[in-house]
Structures are given as C-alpha cells and as structure tokens.
Amino acid sequence: MTSSPAHIAFITSPLESEHVERMRAAAPAGVDIIFAPDLLPMTRYVGDHKGRDGFRRTGAQERRWREALGRATILWDFPTGAEDERGLALAPNVRWVQTTSSGVGQQVHSFGLAPTDLIVTTARGVHxxxxxxxxxxxxxxxxxxxxxxxxxxxxxxxxxxxxxxxxxxxxxxxxxxxxxxxxxxxxxxxxxxxxxxxxxxxxxxxxxxxxxxxxxxxxxxxxxxxxxxxxxxxxxxxxxxxxxxxxxxxxxxxxxxxxxxxxxxxxxxxxxxxxxxxxxxxxxxxxxxxxxxxxxxxxxxxxxxxxxSPHSASTAPSENGKIVDIFIENLGHYVAGQTEKMINVLDKARMY
Structure with missing residues (x-):
C-alpha cells in the first residue's frame, strides 16, 4: 500500500512540459506535482501565463480541476475563474503559492490573503x-x-x-x-x-x-x-x-x-x-x-x-525557466521546513 504524498503541487497556469519535468526530477521525496494541460487554456505565445480567451472546461474537466485544487498544498500561480472562485476559495489546504509575476501585492490583498500565514513567492528579478x-x-x-x-x-x-x-x-x-x-x-x-x-x-x-x-x-x-x-x-x-x-x-x-x-x-x-x-x-x-x-x-x-507595449516588455523565452529555478530552490527549502531560506518571498504588508 502506497502512502499519500506529503505535499501536492498543482500547476494552475500554462507551462511548457519540459519545465514540468525539471520540477518533477528535482522534487524531494514526498512531493507530487500535478500537471494536467487539458485543464488549462492553450497559450498565445511563449511564456503566456493566461492563455487564450474564451477557454471553458467541460463538466468532467471542472470536477477534476476542483478536485486537484482541493488536494493541493502548493500552487504554481493563483487559479483563475469566476469572481467567487479566485484566490484560494477552492484550495483550502494551500500554504505556499509560487507566482509568475513580481507585482502581485495588490492581487494578494484583493484576495483577502494579506493577514494570513500563506507564503507567496514571486518572480522578482526574472524580468x-x-x-x-x-x-x-x-x-x-x-x-x-x-x-x-x-x-x-x-x-x-x-x-x-x-x-x-x-x-x-x-x-x-x-x-x-x-x-x-x-x-x-x-x-x-x-x-x-x-x-x-x-x-x-x-x-x-x-x-x-x-x-x-x-x-x-x-x-x-x-x-x-x-x-x-x-x-x-x-x-x-x-x-x-x-x-x-x-x-x-x-x-x-x-x-x-x-x-x-x-x-x-x-x-x-x-x-x-x-x-x-x-x-x-x-x-x-x-x-x-x-x-x-x-x-x-x-x-x-x-x-x-x-x-x-501591451504589457509584454517583461516576456522573453527564458522567463519560465528562470521562474522554475526559483520554484525548485524554494521547494527544497519548503519541504525541509526551512521556510526562512526561501527566496523572493512577498512581504504581504509592504505589498512587494
């Protein structure tokens, strides 16, 4: 009988498969990384974290999406959806979110997460x-x-x-x-x-x-x-x-x-x-x-x-690889219980 993973990381925004494999190869024991491309929109360009407009999940896909969010303890990006599904409403067990942007302070506050003990790490410096x-x-x-x-x-x-x-x-x-x-x-x-x-x-x-x-x-x-x-x-x-x-x-x-x-x-x-x-x-x-x-x-x-410029000056082919580097380093610290060593941690009070 196999034991349940201690940490479940769910990728909630588009990401190239080669980067997912790097995550999995570097993940410490006890970490399960969930990547389901069919639950995410098709991308418009390299490094697209939003995907094409108009994407809708089928009923079965939506059930899988919610089930994965419900199990997750770590997220790659905040999930997006209807207004009442944004933030962590569907992910009550999440304790750490790695974002793909540096300027997420306003977003974190709008989700009501500023006073919580949630760890948010950003893409600061990547761009x-x-x-x-x-x-x-x-x-x-x-x-x-x-x-x-x-x-x-x-x-x-x-x-x-x-x-x-x-x-x-x-x-x-x-x-x-x-x-x-x-x-x-x-x-x-x-x-x-x-x-x-x-x-x-x-x-x-x-x-x-x-x-x-x-x-x-x-x-x-x-x-x-x-x-x-x-x-x-x-x-x-x-x-x-x-x-x-x-x-x-x-x-x-x-x-x-x-x-x-x-x-x-x-x-x-x-x-x-x-x-x-x-x-x-x-x-x-x-x-x-x-x-x-x-x-x-x-x-x-x-x-x-x-x-x-349509908010695209920061986007380059190397972007996701650099953010994955941050995630991999932080994942090791997080699993080891050494959160004080994590890098790019958002100061939620100062909003950066």
Missing part, C-alpha cells in the same frame, strides 16, 4: 533583463529619432540630420530594485548619469546602483527635475498610487521622456496625456496602463509621441 532592454529601446528610439528614420525610409527620402546621444544624459530610476539595478548597469555602459529614488537611500545603495544622486520618496520631485529620462519600476502600493501626477510632471525637465514598466496605476493618466499634448513630456514608452487592455478610445493610442 530584469527584458524590462531594462525595453527601457533602452525607448531611450535609443527617442534620442536617435527613430520615427524620423522610419518616415524618411517610407518616403524613399535620403536626408541627413543630426541625431542625439545617450552619453552625458541623466536617467532617473524610480524604484531601484533588481530591474532598476539592471537599468543602472546598462546606463553606465552608455556613459549616462544615474539618479535613483529608493525607500532607504544610503551611500551603500548609491554604490550598488552607480548613482550620481540617490533620493528617498519624499524627494521624488528633486530627482525628476534633472532627468532627461524617467524610468518607473516601482511596485504599485497605496504609497505609489498616482505618484506621477500633475505636480510631478511639472517638476520634470521640459522635454523629458517617461518610461513606465511598473504599473499603470503609478501614473495619473489624464495628467500624462496633458503633459504629452503640451510637449512638457516629449515622449512616453508605456508597457502598462491604468486600465488593461488599454481602451480603444484612449487618446494614448494615436499620440505620435507615445509607444504602446
């Missing part, structure tokens, strides 16, 4: 390279006037011009975690000056980020005043809600460029549109929006000085 590269795509496209080159090419027009350069420019990084640190490292390679806005400014943090100046949140506007490029990569919390508002835009250098790879709610979108319309902000590269998908009627779609 640093991809997001930093998107930030430099925007900066280089702006400083080299990529739209002009594209217009001239389409018109078969050979007309020389003088472009700009990033060397000597200043980038202000708001929220310098792992993503911000990667942006700072690349900025150094381009011989840019780096200003950072962090929770706890110190000489040590300044050295880590190679900053010319480092500020705390109360001095945000001072940091914005000297920046040619402002990159937002701060978590969305009550403290950062609409922190980039009309006053913040007024504090920025005229002609500055805004890049948002944080969350849309960090920016007052109406104030952004006004600043772009007036020319106060020369250009904006937006990977996120206050409402997603960005509504078809939003003026941002048709503004010539805006680049819209």
């Amino acid at each position: 640093a390279d991809a997001l930093a590269e998107f930030a430099f795509l925007v900066m280089l496209g702006h400083v080299k006037d990529l739209p002009r080159l594209q217009r001239d090419q389409q018109a078969h027009r050979w007309e020389r011009y003088c472009g700009g350069e990033l060397s000597g420019k200043t980038v202000a990084i708001v929220g310098a975690g792992k993503v911000g640190a990667r942006i700072a490292a690349l900025a150094r390679a381009f011989d840019m000056s780096v200003t950072a806005v962090v929770n706890n400014p110190s000489p040590a943090r300044s050295a880590e980020l190679f900053t010319t100046d480092i500020y705390g949140q109360p001095d945000l506007h001072k940091a914005l005043a000297s920046a040619d490029y402002v990159v937002l990569c701060t978590p969305h919390t009550p403290q950062t809600e609409r922190m980039i508002d009309r006053t913040a835009f007024a504090a920025m250098k005229p002609g500055a460029v805004l890049i948002n790879i944080a969350r849309g709610q960090v920016v007052d979108e109406a104030a952004l549109i006004a600043a772009l319309s007036s020319g106060r902000i020369a250009f904006a590269g937006l990977d996120v929006a206050a409402v997603e998908p960005l509504p078809p009627g939003s003026p941002l779609w048709s503004m010539p000085n805006v680049l819209i």
